[in-house]
Amino acid sequence: MRFDIITIFPGLLESLLTAGVLKKAVEKGILQVRVHDLRDYTTDKHRQVDDRPYGGLEGMVLKPEPIFRAVEAIREPVESVTCLLTPQGERFDSRLAEKLAGYRQVILICGRYEGVDERVVEHLVDREISIGDYVLTGGELAAAVVVEAVSRFVPGVVGKEESVRHDSFTAGLLDFPQYTRPREYRGYRVPSVLFSGDHKKIARWRLKKALEKTLARRPDLLESRQLSSEEEELLEEIKKERKDS
Ligand code: ADE
Secondary structure, three states: OEEEEEEOOHHHHHHHOOOHHHHHHHHHOOOEEEEEEHHHHOOOOOOOOEEOOOOOOOOOEEOHHHHHHHHHHHOOOOOEEEEEEEEEEEEOOHHHHHHHOOOOEEEEEEOEOOOEOHHHHHHOOOEEEEOOOOOOOEOHHHHHHHHHHHHOOOOOOOOOHHHHHOOOOOOOOOOOOOOOOOOEEOOEEOOHHHHOOOHHHHHHHHHHHHHHHHHHHOHHHHHOOOOOHHHHHHHHHHHHHHHHO
């Protein structure tokens, strides 16, 4: 699968995307990530990508022509989706990440300044995406977030597919706690169940911990989830323990 990112700050993204899991996936040929400088798609001497807003206001707006030109040059005749990163977009989450991972090409346009000419939104992009209810100076960090999260759903990118399936949000619950050596540090002990060798018991303990954390921090995730009978049972147990303590 291929990501094409259109930005006026290509340097910002190149370093972020050439490390770790993504770098390995690119080397293995599973992923291609290309960063495109929007200024390369201008035709004027000053390589101007922005201009003052009609109607008068502070700030600058990204012009439509270079963005249309860039997308039309980059878009391949494959299953392709073009997204604009903007705080006005639909909220990015694990479900959307998985959906985007189904495309052969994902084009990400990084918004900047006070905005992007609305004709880009209306006539060029398929989706507008926001990574959260806060305003960044531009879409570059948001694009990096999207590339990283989507890539994890592309087969072969994450070592063990298992680890994606068990991830928070993919499983619909927050993660259970993890421990490694030493068994005791400054008197803080790793829970003894993890040394029991009883895999069923460990799995139940992990599920209970995940439910506890989800109930405390993100009860909304539980409401939108079909609970198994084991989960129902554990939740009852947790609620009872809460009441008793
Ligand atoms: N550009 C600026 N803020 C953003 C956000 N929260 N999500 C996506 N793109 C953005």
